[in-house]
Amino acid sequence: MFSVPPNFYANCGGVIVKLSKLNCARTFFLTVRNNVDDYCPNLMRGIDYLKNPQFNKGLAFTMQERQALGIQGLLAANYKTLEEQLAICQFSVDRYKDPLNKYLYLTELQDNNERLFYELLATDVQKFLPIVYTPIVGLACQRFGLVYRRPRGLFITIQDKGRVASVLRNWPTTNVRAIVVTDGERILGLGDLGAYGMGIPVGKLTLYTALAGVPPAYCLPITLDVGTNTQNLLEDPMYIGLRRKRVRGEEYDSLIEEFMQACVKRYGQDVLIQFEDFALANATRLLAKYQKHYCTFNDDIQGTASVIVAGIIAATRITKRKISDNVYLFLGAGSAGVGIANLIVDAMAEEGTQTAEARKKIYLFDVDGFLSTKRKEAIPVHATHLAKDMEPTKNFEKFVGQVKATCLVGVSTVGGTFTPTILKQMAKNIDRPMIFALSNPTIKSECTAQAAYDNTEGRCIYASGSPFPPVNYNGKKYLTGQGNNSYVYPGIALGVLASRAHHAPDPLFLTAAKVLASNVTDDDLKLGRIYPSLGDIKCLSIKIAAGVMENIYKLNLASLYPKPKDSYQFVLDYIYDSSYKCYTPQFHEYPADTGIKVKTIKEMIDMYKAKNKKK
Numbered sequence: 001m002f003s004v005p006p007n008f009y010a011n012c013g014g015v016i017v018k019l020s021k022l023n024c025a026r027t028f029f030l031t032v033r034n035n036v037d038d039y040c041p042n043l044m045r046g047i048d049y050l051k052n053p054q055f056n057k058g059l060a061f062t063m064q065e066r067q068a069l070g071i072q073g074l075l076a077a078n079y080k081t082l083e084e085q086l087a088i089c090q091f092s093v094d095r096y097k098d099p100l101n102k103y104l105y106l107t108e109l110q111d112n113n114e115r116l117f118y119e120l121l122a123t124d125v126q127k128f129l130p131i132v133y134t135p136i137v138g139l140a141c142q143r144f145g146l147v148y149r150r151p152r153g154l155f156i157t158i159q160d161k162g163r164v165a166s167v168l169r170n171w172p173t174t175n176v177r178a179i180v181v182t183d184g185e186r187i188l189g190l191g192d193l194g195a196y197g198m199g200i201p202v203g204k205l206t207l208y209t210a211l212a213g214v215p216p217a218y219c220l221p222i223t224l225d226v227g228t229n230t231q232n233l234l235e236d237p238m239y240i241g242l243r244r245k246r247v248r249g250e251e252y253d254s255l256i257e258e259f260m261q262a263c264v265k266r267y268g269q270d271v272l273i274q275f276e277d278f279a280l281a282n283a284t285r286l287l288a289k290y291q292k293h294y295c296t297f298n299d300d301i302q303g304t305a306s307v308i309v310a311g312i313i314a315a316t317r318i319t320k321r322k323i324s325d326n327v328y329l330f331l332g333a334g335s336a337g338v339g340i341a342n343l344i345v346d347a348m349a350e351e352g353t354q355t356a357e358a359r360k361k362i363y364l365f366d367v368d369g370f371l372s373t374k375r376k377e378a379i380p381v382h383a384t385h386l387a388k389d390m391e392p393t394k395n396f397e398k399f400v401g402q403v404k405a406t407c408l409v410g411v412s413t414v415g416g417t418f419t420p421t422i423l424k425q426m427a428k429n430i431d432r433p434m435i436f437a438l439s440n441p442t443i444k445s446e447c448t449a450q451a452a453y454d455n456t457e458g459r460c461i462y463a464s465g466s467p468f469p470p471v472n473y474n475g476k477k478y479l480t481g482q483g484n485n486s487y488v489y490p491g492i493a494l495g496v497l498a499s500r501a502h503h504a505p506d507p508l509f510l511t512a513a514k515v516l517a518s519n520v521t522d523d524d525l526k527l528g529r530i531y532p533s534l535g536d537i538k539c540l541s542i543k544i545a546a547g548v549m550e551n552i553y554k555l556n557l558a559s560l561y562p563k564p565k566d567s568y569q570f571v572l573d574y575i576y577d578s579s580y581k582c583y584t585p586q587f588h589e590y591p592a593d594t595g596i597k598v599k600t601i602k603e604m605i606d607m608y609k610a611k612n613k614k615k
């Protein structure tokens, strides 16, 4: 008898072959490349199970697995169950007081043991979301020089022009289905963070998996490093990006064009490309340019619109006013502002209001004041259809009373701009004013939840982009909802991926809004929340994905045929299961052979001869 050391042998179609070290590494990469949940134990070296976060289970490897994989001794003797590991993780996160350290701990966990990371997030989404996502991810981006440790996401720089496809090929997985890309110019409300913006595509895609079950191997975060205009960063010794001013114009556009083509060439025409945190001029322009030619959407424009329209639909159950019965006033007329305004118009159209009439109910301010056709400053191109033939003004406070706004939408990137005077005026305008303070992170919020309640006699319907603690007003506790695109973009992406849609147009975002709104319970509304609890977010994302999928087929956008009979069940079967897999062979039991049994060779030959003699 001889024993096969697991390290340098592979089982190729039942034949054991010896691999050179080089082949071994190649075989391993091929295995990882081609599999998401599947794995081929015989083609991996034992140590690879520990080094690769997709497979690592730490002390949760059973003794049988440790022996079979050749990792016995590489781990401490003790075996820990997943539950025990989760308890240790919870304990570890709680030990850190500095939120950035919590972020770092979770990032390291994600880099070491992906399944444990996602299982941990699932234990308490409410607790962990603000760390891996907004607002702490904003802090992580600002300090990304400290955070950056190992490759999680791909950097493509302006210097790669002409070679983008070959840089993309360096990403080790071929089964990427979804890319979130930023150029770092408008990271939350924090401005131009250049290459430090990488935290955003990483965080957004973490939510693809945590909130919607998109397999992590399908996800690729990308930062296009075209420089930064933030002087502070150019002088920051820890800065990780190109030290140069931002590239604009033709050179920038041709990089984006090359990038889009390279993505499709490598990952197929239905690879989903989500644009995130681009500055206004590029965000709207690039969406218009690529929307009809690629499977792409802009989360800040379309995702945000979807979640806010959902909140507005849900609020109709409290206010008893139709969407078109409101007067909407925006502080901020950028990507998010105009995106929301446009989808409100679409939602009003479904109530039977003509587009021109609907637009009359929406007023916008930007940094230059009211979007009046008569003002001396130019109206941004993407917002001209919403400008009004009224006198120009820069006095937002006064305007709130002048137009009797019933819904305030803050997407200005400037914290505290919904002053107590403005909020009090809102309470005078209407019995249940809607206040959306959407700018992120928390310090950029136009007003806090508590301020909104305090200044509207507790009558407001409030939502914010970043989470706020519960509000106490007049001895009663209110839980305000988070009007954040994270409620919808993971579910929309899931629907697009599952049906292999080749486009992701606006109607899908209205569908998602309706599904989200219909999942707001009366209890949510009583608590003051126009969004469902985050506790059920995965279930919600699956419902959104199923609704989006139905619409994708209706609009003839799917590539997956035949159409699944039951979209909800199909999505359920599609999603990633983060629980640990067993790495020792599991054999299927087959029925025993009921034929003749012989004990010796002689017995068999005699039987054979006897049988042939008879003939």
Ligand SMILES: NC(=O)c1ccc[n+]([C@@H]2O[C@H](COP(=O)([O-])OP(=O)(O)OC[C@H]3O[C@@H](n4cnc5c(N)ncnc54)[C@H](O)[C@@H]3O)[C@@H](O)[C@H]2O)c1
Pocket: 186, 187, 188, 189, 190, 279, 280, 299, 300, 301, 304, 307, 331, 332, 333, 334, 335, 336, 337, 365, 366, 367, 368, 410, 411, 412, 413, 414, 438, 439, 440, 441, 444, 464, 465, 466, 483, 484, 485, 486
């Ligand atoms: N909650 C969410 O899901 C969500 C989604 C997208 C964006 N946001 C937040 O909304 C903010 C804006 O995002 P965006 O993509 O629209 O950015 P943007 O840069 O495209 O637009 C910002 C707008 O605010 C205006 N503005 C700037 N300073 C102002 C001031 N002092 N007064 C009035 N207007 C002012 C600008 O002129 C511009 O119209 C950011 O803070 C972002 O984090 C939140």
Ligand SMILES: O=C(O)C[C@H](O)C(=O)O
Pocket: 134, 187, 188, 189, 277, 299, 300, 439, 440, 465, 484, 485, 486
């Ligand atoms: O990232 C978020 O939290 C929401 C949004 O996409 C933003 O840019 O602020």
Ligand SMILES: [Mg+2]
Pocket: 188, 276, 277, 299, 300
């Ligand atoms: Mg964003």
